[in-house]
Amino acid sequence: MNYLKKNFVKFIELVLSLILAIGSFTVFAACPLSEEHVMACHYAQLVVTTLGVILVVQSLAAVIISNEKVKLGITLAQIPTAVAVFLVPGTIFSLCMMSSMRCISIFQPAVRVISAIVFVVSVADVVISFIKKNKQGVSK
Template identity: 40%
Template sequence: MKKITVVLDVILCVLSALLCFGTKFLFHACGPKEDGSWMACHWAEQAVFGIGLVLLVLSLVMTFAFKDGKTKSGIALSLEGIAALALGIPNHLISLCMMNTMRCHAVMKPAVIVISICIILCGMAACILHRKEDTES
């Protein structure tokens, strides 16, 4: 039991880091226009970066700062909610570019969606397992 929750915690940290820095550097949105100005998708990228940073800090705190199962379970629950927010950013809360063939639609949006869903699922599992761990001990 113990081992699996540790693995889940670490996976959550990695996913959060991926969401945060991956969106910024790997699967970023469209580049600047020729005149140097940014398109709307850039601000979606910035928002996901910020949210990812919060997720990363929280997941690190959950993994390393607390030993108590209840606290860990609570933080895991908050991770789910924040990841759901990240999920909604591209094209729903902040609109992306004109064509779905552009980078922000083709690359950034699906990547953010997949990672957010993974965080939500892992967060759910971590939330339940930490809670169980707490009641067991």
């Protein structure tokens, strides 16, 4: 129980990363592939899925590894990854022209909300780590 309590924020990051990675090609996937051509939103979906898997690996490593400095480094690496995921749909990759298309109405908002939450949780995790470190330094 102590392990779960100690790594609670890491588990939240892991769950959010899994939702991002799996949801990007299932629940909130971009527009379906057309037989005539592949739209740019499909490539945005592939990049989001890839970055989501990277976030999953980072989060899982942070849960498994016991060294606090390494965990902090992993969490610091998650912050720019979350920012990159946020920017993929609509900024780095153009999406469809019509706002009624699935990539704009479902994919982009879902990716941006989840990646923003991952960003906030990761920043909070870094702040919590520094607060814990300062409390331990004061008590010694």
